[in-house]
Amino acid sequence: MTRVLLAPDKFKGTLTAAEVAAHLTTGLRSVLPDVDVRVVPVADGGDGTLAAAQAAGFTRMPVTATGPTGLPHESAFGQRGTEAVVELAEVSGLAQLPDGHPQPLTATSRGTGELVAAALDSGARRIVVGIGGSACTDGGAGLLQALGARITTASGEPVGPGGAGLAQAARLDLDGLHPALADAELVVACDVDNPLTGARGAAAVYGPQKGAAPQDVEALDRALARWADLVAAATGEDHRDDPGAGAAGGVGFGLVAVLGARTRPGADLVFELTGLHDALAEADLVVTGEGSLDAQTLHGKAPAAVAAAARDRDLPVVAVAGRVALTAGELAAAGVGAAYALVDEAGDPREPFEAPGPLLERIGARIAREHLGAGC
Template sequence: MSRVLLAPDKFKGTLTAAEVAAHLSAGIRAALPNAEIVVVPVSDGGDGLLDAAVGAGYARVPVRASGPTGIVGDTWYARLGDRAAVEMAEICGLGRLPDGVPAPATATTRGVGEVIGAALDAGCREILLGVGGSASTDGGAGLVTALGARVLGPEGERIEDGGLALAGARALDTSGLHPALAEAEITVACDVDNPLSGPAGAAAVYGPQKGAAPDLVEQLDAALSHWADLVAATTGADERDLPGAGAAGGLAFGAVAVLGARLRTGAEVVQELTGLEEALAGADLVVTGEGSLDDQTLRGKAPAGVAAAARRAGVAVVAVAGRCLLDEQALAGAGIGSVHALEDEASYPGEAFEKPGLLLERIGARIAREELGQR
């Protein structure tokens, strides 16, 4: 009996990682009813982290927190014992913008701090924070203020939310930080290596994706630099150039520089969380993938991490994707034997977005016949 491990990431904009796996599983079982299928949804540390945590046995914990524009709404984190997984995208990411209207100057990470605070209050002492898909460029100021820090203006007043307001910050008071932070361990899972500011920083690279025009990008970058100066003067350490500090609009910077968090590659963290290495034991084939296989995939995205782990275990890898922009040489270098793309499977333009599940089921059946049928 063949054993196949399904370890896909999400197909952004269409299906979650769990949904991708479910459709592939249906297709494989249609062709090989006796196949043993193990499902381990993965993530690069951004949206999809919570699904991966639940798949690993964590329980959902509902909370209410501020969205990117400050509107309070329902959200959740995942918990297992004294460990909590928190996903920025679920709390105040782009998908949480009211009516999808960008707010690049004023969007805040305050809700992330509120959720972490709730987890700390509930007794959690290991916090895994997944970043990605952020709507904000506030350098993590909202995060730290929600956890008790105070960012003050020239008259000692609290400054407004958002990255642009940081230009007016004159003092950072960390004396009121949540007391449980002293004994908590916070890990930020991210998949980028951008510094906080400068040409490769959070505002310059990701600001336009969040709706910032060129002049606003410049203002946000200057505000982040000023924020970094203020934090360094307060803490005695300058973390602005730390690779990954610019992740999620600088949220990673605030977490590291003010809260003492550590940064780790998201794909590696999620592999540990889900027990991917253990799941590979005895597998005949691994199927991974994401919405777009491209150059970014090779820079630490989840499918590349899955393929690397499978190569170490001596297991063949097949990928599925909405589209594939990598050539055979790049795929082989990443340890991926072949790719099945929804765009190639579709019978008309747009079908890959309209009926991704159906196409994945067809692909799953084909993988079963071509890769597992002879076993």
């Protein structure tokens, strides 16, 4: 019996990865009722990472944490034994901004630190932190404050939130850091190589995406440089130019420079957590996908990583997406033999957004007929 591995990422704004897989399974089994289907949702370290971990057996642990604007936010981390998964986007991400209004100068990563602290309190000693989708440019200062660091002004007052607060930072005291950090391993899912400051830094490259005007970018970059000076003085090492220091508005810098975290490609980390490689060993056909298969997909996104891992095992790969903006040659070079787009299956341009489930089921049926030999 042919064994099919469904390893999609989310279709952002419409369906979770698990929901995508469920609809594809329905379509496959409408043609081949006894087809052997295994589902392993994937992600690349951004939003959807926690959901992928839950599908792999991690328990969702609810936490009321601080959102990017300082308001309480109902969030969670995932736990499996002494291992935990924290998704920054779950609490400090752009999607958590009230009414979607950006606050580029004051948005904070404090809530992410609160999730890390809650995981430590629950006994986690290896914590994977996915840092994609950040709303803040605070150099990880908020995260560190939540874990016990004291960042104060020249007059000894705590600095304000966000990158704007760092402009007044004069002293960093790490004596009060959470004691469990000493015995914990922190691993950061990071797929960018930007430094903390400068023309390729967190403020210059990602600040405008978070609502920063040109004058805000300049102010944030100066504040991050000041912050990097403080961290270097407190730790004896300067990590501002490390690849990935500018990830998530500098959260990558805070985790590495202060907490000694190490960085790994996001998709690789998620694959380890979910057991994707073990699942590939038992598959005959792999189906992956995401909302849009485009040039971004080829640069560290989960579907491309799934296809690469499958290609290493000489497994055929089919991709499914809301839309496909890659050529057949680009798909083939990435290890994808065929791709199906919801927009091509739909009779109405609104259908892929308003009713993607039935379209995925039709595509699942097509995959059964065209790649599994059903009806031939």
